Amino acid sequence: xxxxxxxxxxxxxxxxxxxxxxxxxxxxxxxxxxxxxxxxxxxxxxxxxxxxxxxxxxxxxxxxxxxxxxxxxxxxxxxxxxxxxxxxxxxxxxxxxxxxxxxxxxxxxxxxxxxxxxxxxxxxxxxxxxxxxxxxxxxxxxxxxxxxxxxxxxxxxxxxxxxxxxxxxxxxxxxxxxxxxxxxxxxxxxxxxxxxxxxxxxxxxxxxxxxxxxxxxxxxxxxxxxxxxxxxxxxxxxxxxxxxxxxxxxxxxxxxxxxxxxxxxxxxxxxxxxxxxxxxxxxxxxxxxxxxxxxxxxxxxxxxxxxxxxxxxxxxxxxxxxx
Amino acid sequence: xxxxxxxxxxxxxxxxxxxxxxxxxxxxxxxxxxxxxxxxxxxxxxxxxxxxxxxxxxxxxxxxxxxxxxxxxxxxxxxxxxxxxxxxxxxxxxxxxxxxxxxxxxxxxxxxxxxxxxxxxxxxxxxxxxxxxxxxxxxxxxxxxxxxxxxxxxxxxxxxxxxxxxxxxxxxxxxxxxxxxxxxxxxxxxxxxxxxxxxxxxxxxxxxxxxxxxxxxxxxxxxxxxxxxxxxxxxxxxxxxxxxxxxxxxxxxxxxxxxxxxxxxxxxxxxxxxxxxxxxxxxxxxxxxxxxxxxxxxxxxxxxxxxxxxxxxxxxxxxxxxxxxxxxx
Numbered sequence: 001x002x003x004x005x006x007x008x009x010x011x012x013x014x015x016x017x018x019x020x021x022x023x024x025x026x027x028x029x030x031x032x033x034x035x036x037x038x039x040x041x042x043x044x045x046x047x048x049x050x051x052x053x054x055x056x057x058x059x060x061x062x063x064x065x066x067x068x069x070x071x072x073x074x075x076x077x078x079x080x081x082x083x084x085x086x087x088x089x090x091x092x093x094x095x096x097x098x099x100x101x102x103x104x105x106x107x108x109x110x111x112x113x114x115x116x117x118x119x120x121x122x123x124x125x126x127x128x129x130x131x132x133x134x135x136x137x138x139x140x141x142x143x144x145x146x147x148x149x150x151x152x153x154x155x156x157x158x159x160x161x162x163x164x165x166x167x168x169x170x171x172x173x174x175x176x177x178x179x180x181x182x183x184x185x186x187x188x189x190x191x192x193x194x195x196x197x198x199x200x201x202x203x204x205x206x207x208x209x210x211x212x213x214x215x216x217x218x219x220x221x222x223x224x225x226x227x228x229x230x231x232x233x234x235x236x237x238x239x240x241x242x243x244x245x246x247x248x249x250x251x252x253x254x255x256x257x258x259x260x261x262x263x264x265x266x267x268x269x270x271x272x273x274x275x276x277x278x279x280x281x282x283x284x285x286x287x288x289x290x291x292x293x294x295x296x297x298x299x300x301x302x303x304x305x306x307x308x309x310x311x312x313x314x315x316x317x318x319x320x321x322x323x
Numbered sequence: 324x325x326x327x328x329x330x331x332x333x334x335x336x337x338x339x340x341x342x343x344x345x346x347x348x349x350x351x352x353x354x355x356x357x358x359x360x361x362x363x364x365x366x367x368x369x370x371x372x373x374x375x376x377x378x379x380x381x382x383x384x385x386x387x388x389x390x391x392x393x394x395x396x397x398x399x400x401x402x403x404x405x406x407x408x409x410x411x412x413x414x415x416x417x418x419x420x421x422x423x424x425x426x427x428x429x430x431x432x433x434x435x436x437x438x439x440x441x442x443x444x445x446x447x448x449x450x451x452x453x454x455x456x457x458x459x460x461x462x463x464x465x466x467x468x469x470x471x472x473x474x475x476x477x478x479x480x481x482x483x484x485x486x487x488x489x490x491x492x493x494x495x496x497x498x499x500x501x502x503x504x505x506x507x508x509x510x511x512x513x514x515x516x517x518x519x520x521x522x523x524x525x526x527x528x529x530x531x532x533x534x535x536x537x538x539x540x541x542x543x544x545x546x547x548x549x550x551x552x553x554x555x556x557x558x559x560x561x562x563x564x565x566x567x568x569x570x571x572x573x574x575x576x577x578x579x580x581x582x583x584x585x586x587x588x589x590x591x592x593x594x595x596x597x598x599x600x601x602x603x604x605x606x607x608x609x610x611x612x613x614x615x616x617x618x619x620x621x622x623x624x625x626x627x628x629x630x631x632x633x634x635x636x637x638x639x640x641x642x643x644x645x646x647x648x649x650x651x652x
Binding site: 002004005006008009012013015016017019020025026027062275299300303306307310311313314317318320321 | 349350352353354357394397398400401402404405406408409422423424425426429437438441454457458461462465466495498499568571572622623624627641
């Protein structure tokens with residue numbers, strides 16, 4: 001090996017070592033990043049199909065069936081997501097195809113449609129395990145359930161009367177006595193009858209450690225239309241509670257998603273999951289209007305002209321070389 | 324026959340006039356020899372093992388092993404990044420020196436854009452880099468594809484380039500959407516990606532056919548090529564969902580065709596690459612780089628790998644020649 005070649009390789013190794021130690025990269029990626037622009041408008045949280053949400057830059061995120069721990073499953077394959085923030089609150093919008101809305105958990109054979117957003121509890125350089133995090137790197141999840149929203153919207157839907165509206169009961173002698181409603185009086189979030197939010201705020205640090213955070217700082221609302229659910233999450237950027245992700249502008253953190261299809265009896269670990277993607281909170285303002293819808297056409301025309309010019313030049317050089 | 328073939332494949336190269344040019348050739352040879360090895364290590368540790376770890380709670384002894392291998396993988400990634408950018412830099416200089424300025428300028432534009440995109444605060448490569456990448460890919464491949472020579476090799480390079488363009492189309496559509504801050508993208512992006520993936524599978528068989536036609540079937544290469552294919556099949560059988568998403572992240576393939584077809588294509592491609600190792604050309608290295616680059620050409624690293632791979636697979640015809648006997652250092 002010549003001395004110059006050896007020097008080039010040595011320098012490359014030194015530079016690579018420096019990059020590894022510093023955590024810097026010389027390769028840039030335009031990978032999957034959700035960009036949360038800033039808006040000063042009033043955000044229509046409870047109107048997921050409002051035109052406002054169509055202005056957000058949305059990205060498609062591939063899902064796969066959860067196959068790490070029982071119960072496994074999940075049959076949704078794509079989710080679309082976007083985000084926006086107003087300096088105080090972050091809004092995450094998700095959208096996925098679902099042939100039928102399932103909004104009830106009123107009987108043992110009913111399962112609800114749901115979607116969850118997951119963040120590393122601390123926006124750290126170490127990405128936690130996708131499923132429920134690690135003991136040393138916990139995760140914060142916001143889970144919206146169609147059934148919880150039905151409770152918020154129309155009052156508790158889990159009672160016998162809701163499931164069987166024509167049933168007749170003379171009297172319940174022990175109505176509201178703790179001994180007959182152990183879940184409710186033990187504070188089991190599944191037994192909650194006075195919901196303030198359709199979204200559960202959860203923290204976890206590994207399998208079997210999922211815990212509900214009673215804070216109702218996370219809000220959310222979903223609407224089903226023409227075979228598609230669109231759900232919007234909202235939370236203050238900072239809540240100052242242990243286990244809850246703290247967000248700032250500008251900042252980049254990781255975010256993952258999961259979807260449950262109630263019609264397929266999906267619940268708990270039976271879900272479709274997405275890998276972590278980046279959430280980039282930026283200071284630039286969300287545009288007021290969507291761009292020109294035919295924009296791709298002149299863009300590709302410009303590229304074609306550029307390629308044509310280069311092609312012509314390269315061809316001329318080749319002919320000259322042949323001569 | 325092989326000698327004749329090489330003579331056809333490598334253009335007449337003007338004698339190097341300066342010792343500096345020869346030294347640059349030495350350095351390029353050394354970089355091109357090291358790059359495929361480092362890139363494959365990066366693929367295995369950084370992009371595969373690291374991502375497998377995402378599915379596994381990292382605790383106890385596994386945490387230590389995971390950390391060590393991840394650091395090694397990270398170093399391999401950084402080294403491969405540096406080497407591939409250095410290699411492209413050398414190729415740009417060669418193209419300019421030998422009068423192929425159009426190709427040189429396009430590759431230089433890509434190289435410069437990629438470097439700028441890596442600066443702190445930059446928001447990714449941007450559309451200009453992608454356009455330079457796609458144009459550079461075509462310019463590198465075209466002289467080889469249109470020349471007289473073995474049809475299978477030309478078809479294999481043409482198919483690989485077509486797959487690159489199909490993959491880039493989806494990215495360009497995304498660029499157009501970002502530039503206009505609109506939710507309206509160009510049509511047919513998913514279709515282009517699916518088509519590109521199918522073309523890539525076909526390209527693997529074309530590389531195999533080119534190898535068999537040129538060198539004949541080698542049992543050792545076939546046996547070695549069977550290993551990664553068997554790993555893919557076993558992993559798919561053991562856990563298709565995780566294997567599917569890992570392949571998507573690592574190679575950008577959706578695996579929408581029957582998985583045995585991908586395994587067969589991987590077998591054919593790796594066998595051809597291994598079989599090319601002894602033929603004195605740099606095609607084996609080019610094929611390794613093409614494999615590492617994958618189909619999801621979203622980072623400047625894999626884009627640069629693709630450009631260098633195409634340069635090696637075409638003997639650098641568009642750049643004034645990358646000699647088969649380029650000093651390996």
